[in-house]
Amino acid sequence: MKTSTVIRTVGERIQRDGWASAARSASRKAGELAGRRLAWDEPSLSLAAKDIHDAGPVPAQPGRTVDRLRVGIVCFPPSAGSGGHTTLFRMVRALEERGHHCTLVFYDPLAGDVDRHVPVIRRAWPDLDADIASVDDGFGSYDAVVASSWETAHVVASRNRTAMGFYFIQDYEPFFFPHGYLYDLAESSYALGLQNIALGGMVATEMRRQRDLEPDLLVPFGCDTATYRLLESPEPRHGIVYYAKRTVDRRGYLLAKETLERFHQLCPDQPIHIVGDRVRGWDIPVEQHGSVPPAALNQLYNRTIASLAMSFTNVSLVPGELLAAGNVPVLNDLPGPRLDLDSPDAVWVPGRPDALASALAEVVRADAASIVSRARRLALRPRPSWAVAQSMTADFIEDTVRRGTVPKPGEYRPPPVSAPPRSPSDRAGLRTPGREVS
Numbered sequence: 371m372k373t374s375t376v377i378r379t380v381g382e383r384i385q386r387d388g389w390a391s392a393a394r395s396a397s398r399k400a401g402e403l404a405g406r407r408l409a410w411d412e413p414s415l416s417l418a419a420k421d422i423h424d425a426g427p428v429p430a431q432p433g434r435t436v437d438r439l440r441v442g443i444v445c446f447p448p449s450a451g452s453g454g455h456t457t458l459f460r461m462v463r464a465l466e467e468r469g470h471h472c473t474l475v476f477y478d479p480l481a482g483d484v485d486r487h488v489p490v491i492r493r494a495w496p497d498l499d500a501d502i503a504s505v506d507d508g509f510g511s512y513d514a515v516v517a518s519s520w521e522t523a524h525v526v527a528s529r530n531r532t533a534m535g536f537y538f539i540q541d542y543e544p545f546f547f548p549h550g551y552l553y554d555l556a557e558s559s560y561a562l563g564l565q566n567i568a569l570g571g572m573v574a575t576e577m578r579r580q581r582d583l584e585p586d587l588l589v590p591f592g593c594d595t596a597t598y599r600l601l602e603s604p605e606p607r608h609g610i611v612y613y614a615k616r617t618v619d620r621r622g623y624l625l626a627k628e629t630l631e632r633f634h635q636l637c638p639d640q641p642i643h644i645v646g647d648r649v650r651g652w653d654i655p656v657e658q659h660g661s662v663p664p665a666a667l668n669q670l671y672n673r674t675i676a677s678l679a680m681s682f683t684n685v686s687l688v689p690g691e692l693l694a695a696g697n698v699p700v701l702n703d704l705p706g707p708r709l710d711l712d713s714p715d716a717v718w719v720p721g722r723p724d725a726l727a728s729a730l731a732e733v734v735r736a737d738a739a740s741i742v743s744r745a746r747r748l749a750l751r752p753r754p755s756w757a758v759a760q761s762m763t764a765d766f767i768e769d770t771v772r773r774g775t776v777p778k779p780g781e782y783r784p785p786p787v788s789a790p791p792r793s794p795s796d797r798a799g800l801r802t803p804g805r806e807v808s
Contacts, residue, residue, distance in 0.1 A: 677692050
């Protein structure tokens with residue numbers, strides 16, 4: 371292309387979209403060119419090639435007659451505030467409260483040193499007593515090992531030879547990828563012979579629909595109502611909040627950006643609070659909070675009227691926590707997320723910017739008295755506790771390891787409702803999945 375043509379094209383882009391947009395486009399193209407020349411853009415796996423399991427289902431293990439199990443939880447090293455790790459560690463804590471010895475077994479194919487992750491764990495999850503180790507230390511000392519993602523499911527299936535293998539599934543992870551090799555690897559993780567524990571109806575539904583597989587155990591979502599709750603405040607609620615995940619497309623970042631830009635046009639007097647990732651290049655004013663500790667996050671949810679909380683796969687923890695704080699979540703309407711957020715107070719809208727922005731505007735335009743009464747009604751509505759999922763998961767791991775047989779799909783059933791709780795954290799008792807408890 372001639373130099374004059376390039377200059378004219380750039381000038382037209384600047385006039386049409388502004389300097390910022392033109393600079394971002396030029397930077398991306400420069401990065402793409404450098405990536406091609408230096409192989410920066412060569413695709414890579416988040417799983418070491420040696421850990422891809424393609425040798426068929428793992429063999430069954432004999433039963434173990436021990437009271438105190440040694441359980442390895444295989445996961446990627448977390449960053450503080452990771453919702454997926456927080457849910458996983460709730461299950462770990464339930465096992466610890468029953469007297470079992472748990473170890474977080476980190477899988478990090480790029481850097482095997484786990485010591486640098488210890489301060490993050492101790493600071494972000496102070497109630498967790500688990501030891502910390504690396505997958506390179508092996509699985510020979512455990513009675514059970516629990517995978518937590520499609521990658522770690524392959525790691526457990528390929529490296530474990532002595533412990534009973536489990537897989538705690540929080541989302542249907544093939545949907546994280548285009549339909550290709552990574553999709554296939556993620557989908558195959560459900561058929562490796564591990565005992566599949568599905569969190570919520572969306573995961574179970576997609577396992578049946580996509581792979582004709584029945585999870586070995588289905589446990590319900592819960593809500594941390596000890597942290598997220600209604601606070602009494604003399605100040606009226608004002609504005610909305612959005613939890614941004616810029617690089618996680620299933621959480622709808624680009625859709626949220628367009629939605630909030632249109633919402634600002636409808637309600638320019640309503641502040642927009644952004645938590646989570648810090649955003650750049652928006653054409654509207656926003657108040658950025660970055661990563662916020664749970665208690666402070668609850669305060670922000672109590673200060674605001676509504677929120678934008680979206681997902682294109684399994685529902686996140688955010689909408690339930692918002693509801694517990696009296697905040698109205700507006701969500702993109704899809705069958706999957708609806709399966710695990712059965713609330714009459716959530717506002718489901720077609721996933722289009724105008725529809726979502728209009729729904730947010732309608733919520734915040736309510737009169738002051740209605741906003742107060744609605745918040746109280748939302749916060750005081752009974753909602754499920756995490757104790758149910760914790761009890762069911764701990765029961766299943768204990769019973770399967772001690773029995774030593776591999777249940778066929780759908781074979782395992784939780785203990786009857788009348789069974790007494792096994793630990794102080796089980797005060798809610800064992801209930802049918804999905805039934806609300808206080």
